[in-house]
Amino acid sequence: MGKGSVPDLNSKMYKANEKNLSRILIQIHRITGFDARQYRASTLKRRIERRLLATKSKSYKEYLAFLKRNPSESHKFLDVLSINITDFFRDKRVFFTLKRKILPDLLEKISAGNRKRIRIWSIGCSGGQEPYSLAIILSEIMKSKKDNLKIIIHATDVNRAALKQAKRAQYKKTEVKNVPHSYLNKYFTKIKYNGFKIKENIRKLVRLRYHDLIKGNTLGKFDLILCRNLFIFFNPELQNEMFKKIHDFLKKEGILVLGTAETPKDENLFFCISSRDHTYKKTE
Numbered sequence: 001m002g003k004g005s006v007p008d009l010n011s012k013m014y015k016a017n018e019k020n021l022s023r024i025l026i027q028i029h030r031i032t033g034f035d036a037r038q039y040r041a042s043t044l045k046r047r048i049e050r051r052l053l054a055t056k057s058k059s060y061k062e063y064l065a066f067l068k069r070n071p072s073e074s075h076k077f078l079d080v081l082s083i084n085i086t087d088f089f090r091d092k093r094v095f096f097t098l099k100r101k102i103l104p105d106l107l108e109k110i111s112a113g114n115r116k117r118i119r120i121w122s123i124g125c126s127g128g129q130e131p132y133s134l135a136i137i138l139s140e141i142m143k144s145k146k147d148n149l150k151i152i153i154h155a156t157d158v159n160r161a162a163l164k165q166a167k168r169a170q171y172k173k174t175e176v177k178n179v180p181h182s183y184l185n186k187y188f189t190k191i192k193y194n195g196f197k198i199k200e201n202i203r204k205l206v207r208l209r210y211h212d213l214i215k216g217n218t219l220g221k222f223d224l225i226l227c228r229n230l231f232i233f234f235n236p237e238l239q240n241e242m243f244k245k246i247h248d249f250l251k252k253e254g255i256l257v258l259g260t261a262e263t264p265k266d267e268n269l270f271f272c273i274s275s276r277d278h279t280y281k282k283t284e
């Protein structure tokens with residue numbers, strides 16, 4: 001079928017493909033415990049095509065048989081599905097707003113309430129670039145403050161390889177190209193082969209762990225949640241469910257930051273602070 005052409009939804013082949021797609025996802029769920037059935041169909045199909053090529057399978061049916069014979073293929077599929085493209089300070093504007101407005105306002109609210117901790121969650125943290133960027137800007141803001149507020153940043157993902165990288169906290173030169181020089185000098189140590197490692201004082205602010213947003217419970221209540229470039233994987237029904245979940249994860253008037261292509265559909269859950277920065281406040 002050519003790009004852009006409309007599939008015949010009644011054709012035998014289309015129906016067989018849809019059935020096999022759903023069987024593939026059931027098999028993957030069985031082996032990995034990860035349920036991708038509500039991921040966007042177009043994303044799923046694109047990823048499966050890649051694995052079809054890699055495993056030399058000529059059809060979904062053949063790929064399903066391959067999956068059954070090779071349980072490790074289910075994990076490979078998951079790695080391809082959960083593409084973890086990310087960057088330090090991804091979308092600079094958003095991090096600028098976090099540093100200049102959102103975090104200072106939050107800190108003020110927290111100290112006015114005599115609280116001693118700020119709790120942040122980076123959901124879908126990939127290789128750690130997002131939570132470490134947050135930890136760096138929080139350290140920058142806090143250095144001018146005298147209070148001893150404790151910073152807790154939870155960072156979670158379903159991609160184990162990405163989590164492993166996040167735990168190592170080592171990045172190639174090309175991976176830190178977005179980090180301002182002053183931060184690179186202050187918060188990273190130069191290591192062998194042109195690499196950079198996050199310093200311990202930043203690493204210890206970030207608590208990394210495996211967590212599946214779809215199945216998992218909350219890790220407490222949060223002042224700020226970053227869930228960026230993750231909703232784009234979900235179909236509209238799953239998006240609605242996940243927005244409700246995140247609404248529940250936030251403290252009163254907690255803040256949600258989304259990716260630049262993501263917006264909550266239900267206006268009863270979140271009030272938009274800035275549509276350009278995709279920042280939202282929880283409504284009660």
Ligand SMILES: C[S@@+](CC[C@H](N)C(=O)[O-])C[C@H]1O[C@@H](n2cnc3c(N)ncnc32)[C@H](O)[C@@H]1O
Nearest residue numbers: 082084085086124126157158159212213228229
């Ligand atoms: C495109 S990356 C975005 C990383 C980072 N948030 C950013 O915006 O740069 C999406 C991440 O979400 C993770 N992910 C996908 N499904 C998930 C789920 N159900 N629960 C938690 N993380 C998930 C992927 O493994 C991937 O690392």
